[in-house]
Amino acid sequence: MKIKSFEFNLRELAGSMGDFGTLFPLAIGYIVICGLNPAGFLVMMGLANIITGLVYRLPMPIEPMKVLAIVAITQHWSPSMVYASAFGTGIIWLFFGFTGIMNQLAKIIPNSVIRGIQVSLGLLLAIQAFKMISTWWWLGLAAIIIVLVLRQNRYAPAAIVLMILGIAIIFIKGKFTQIAPPNLSFPPFTTFRLEEVWQTFLLAGFAQIPLTATNAVMATSALIKSYWPNKPVTEKQLSLNMGIMNLLLPFFGGMPLCHGAGGLAGQYYFGARTGGTNIMEGVIEISLGLFFATSIAALFTAFPIAVIGAMMFLVGIELTKFAKDIRWGKDLIPLTATVIVSLVTNMACGFLVGLTTHYLTQIAKNLTKTTIKAIKD
Numbered sequence: 001m002k003i004k005s006f007e008f009n010l011r012e013l014a015g016s017m018g019d020f021g022t023l024f025p026l027a028i029g030y031i032v033i034c035g036l037n038p039a040g041f042l043v044m045m046g047l048a049n050i051i052t053g054l055v056y057r058l059p060m061p062i063e064p065m066k067v068l069a070i071v072a073i074t075q076h077w078s079p080s081m082v083y084a085s086a087f088g089t090g091i092i093w094l095f096f097g098f099t100g101i102m103n104q105l106a107k108i109i110p111n112s113v114i115r116g117i118q119v120s121l122g123l124l125l126a127i128q129a130f131k132m133i134s135t136w137w138w139l140g141l142a143a144i145i146i147v148l149v150l151r152q153n154r155y156a157p158a159a160i161v162l163m164i165l166g167i168a169i170i171f172i173k174g175k176f177t178q179i180a181p182p183n184l185s186f187p188p189f190t191t192f193r194l195e196e197v198w199q200t201f202l203l204a205g206f207a208q209i210p211l212t213a214t215n216a217v218m219a220t221s222a223l224i225k226s227y228w229p230n231k232p233v234t235e236k237q238l239s240l241n242m243g244i245m246n247l248l249l250p251f252f253g254g255m256p257l258c259h260g261a262g263g264l265a266g267q268y269y270f271g272a273r274t275g276g277t278n279i280m281e282g283v284i285e286i287s288l289g290l291f292f293a294t295s296i297a298a299l300f301t302a303f304p305i306a307v308i309g310a311m312m313f314l315v316g317i318e319l320t321k322f323a324k325d326i327r328w329g330k331d332l333i334p335l336t337a338t339v340i341v342s343l344v345t346n347m348a349c350g351f352l353v354g355l356t357t358h359y360l361t362q363i364a365k366n367l368t369k370t371t372i373k374a375i376k377d
Contacts, residue, residue, distance in 0.1 A: 003127055005057035005093035006276040014157030015272025016281035019061050019080045019263035021129070021360055024300050026064045029073035030255055031297045038296045040187035040253015042289030046282040048245045053278025055241075058231060060164025060278055061263025062245075065089065065256040071204035083250035084196035086257070088205050093212070094243025102235035106218055112331035113354040114222050115323045117214045120347055121262050122319030123339070125312050139169075144309030151270065158365025159270040159311065178295070185293040189253045210348035212258050216242065216249065219261035221314075226322065227268055236369050266315040306328040330365065334358035 015192075030036045044236075045062060052060045068085050096102050133140030141161055150158040170176060219237045225234045242258050249257065267277055288296055326335055337357040342350025 004274055006053075006279070008280060009154075009272035010128050010157050010160060010322040011154060012274060012276045013280050014159035014270045015059060015267045015277045016284065017159040017163060018266030018268070018270035018272060018315065019063055019260075021125075021132075021266065021315070022066070022260075022263065024303065024305075024308055026066075026069045026073070028300050029298055030064070030069065030082065033073050034077050034079060034082055036082060036255060037188050037190070037253045037293070039185040039289045039293040040190065041255060042285045042296065044249040044252055044254030045257065046285030046287075048249065048254075049278045049282035049285065049292060051277035052241065052245075053282065054239075056233060057275040058228060058233070058269040059272035059274070060233075061267060062257055062259050062278070062281075063207050063222075063263045065212060065216075065258045066202070067208040068256045071207075075203065077200070077220060079190065079253075081192050081196050082255055084192035084194075085200035085205055086246045086250040086255060087192065088201050088258050089208065089212075090196040090243050090246030090248075092205075092209065092243070093239045094247065095322075096213075097236050097243055100236060102213070102217055102239040105213065106221070106235045109218055109232045109355065110331070110334065110358045111222075112326055112334045113338050113351060113358060114214075114219055115326055115331075116335040116354050117219050117342070117347055117351060118158065118223070118261055118322050119335070120339050120342035120350055121175045121215060121219070121321050122265075123343060124347075125262055125316030125319065127316075128311040129300045129313035130313075132305045133313065134306075135309075136304060136306035137306060140249050140306035140310050143307045144314065147270075147314050149308060151158070157271050162307050162311065164302045169304050170299075170302045173302075175298075178298040178302060179292070180295040182291040183294055184290060186290070190251060190253050192250070204346035207348065208256075210351060211346070212242070214347060214351045215262070216258040216260050218288050220259045220264055223264050223322070224260050227264075257260045262319060264316065265319045266311070267313050269318050269319055270311070295321070330361050333361055342368040 027041065030041060031038050048062045052062060068089070072082050072085070143165070146161055147158040150156055150161055217235050221233055221235050221238060224231070238259055245257055292299065323335065326332060334354045334357040338350045338354030341353040
């Protein structure tokens with residue numbers, strides 16, 4: 001059966017909302033604390049979504065780079081520093097893509113470590129989601145029930161029902177008074193100083209690289225192969241895609257963007273199956289940026305966080321299921337090491353420890369075989 005490249009229906013629309021959980025809080029921080037222009041922020045993200053959907057004809061998450069976003073928000077970076085960090089990462093990922101470094105890395109990274117990264121991400125999402133649900137327990141639990149009951153419903157997909165529920169709660173609580181009427185705004189032309197590229201790399205860019213390589217490139221590519229085995233996307237393609245968009249978008253108010261296994265799992269879990277998902281999400285983001293730029297932070301802040309937490313929690317659980325193809329022998333040790341270290345420190349350290357554990361296990365196994373053979377001889 002031929003797989004469709006584009007569909008535009010309620011299921012795809014619901015899927016486009018599957019990765020909103022990571023977007024909302026970081027968007028608020030970037031806009032309120034760092035002072036990013038909301039029109040540029042959202043319109044550039046929307047364009048990236050549309051172009052990516054057209055190119056790959058698959059759901060392909062476009063989301064903020066987490067390490068850069070968290071450091072930028074906590075350290076109160078200026079807008080120009082955020083744009084500089086995006087440009088710097090664009091150079092790195094374009095270089096990694098053109099030289100084939102990512103494809104070579106993918107060949108030496110075992111499946112157990114990739115699955116370990118996915119499980120770690122799933123658990124981290126679930127933990128963060130639990131905190132979000134705890135802000136309004138009954139609403140969070142109700143949202144989880146809605147997802148479990150309506151996730152595959154063609155006429156009332158869970159994500160759309162939850163978005164309507166969240167908007168209704170905003171209305172009931174009288175917070176729509178904080179939201180300004182539609183007002184046309186365009187992305188500005190933005191610049192930065194070259195020295196800021198190096199400055200932001202020292203502050204957070206270098207720490208972002210291993211996380212992006214594991215989660216946004218290798219884990220995302222592996223997840224695409226699991227969901228669409230006949231439509232693979234290579235690590236080189238993902239790296240080039242991130243490089244191009246991060247080189248261009250900062251000049252029009254764009255933030256550092258990447259892909260991500262968590263975002264893809266969220267899109268798929270809530271119904272995304274074609275490139276139509278990205279196009280629909282892109283249209284939503286561009287519309288918000290053009291017409292609601294002056295009040296988007298207030299809108300995101302007013303939205304009940306427990307609803308987003310419920311969505312994130314189930315997506316996190318979904319990600320852990322990919323460990324089921326792991327063999328219970330040698331693969332379990334590096335997977336466990338990856339998960340434990342990722343939860344205690346971060347996923348970059350978890351990746352390095354898991355990789356080291358895998359090869360040490362291989363060496364130990366080979367030495368044991370050699371020793372046994374020598375004894376028999």
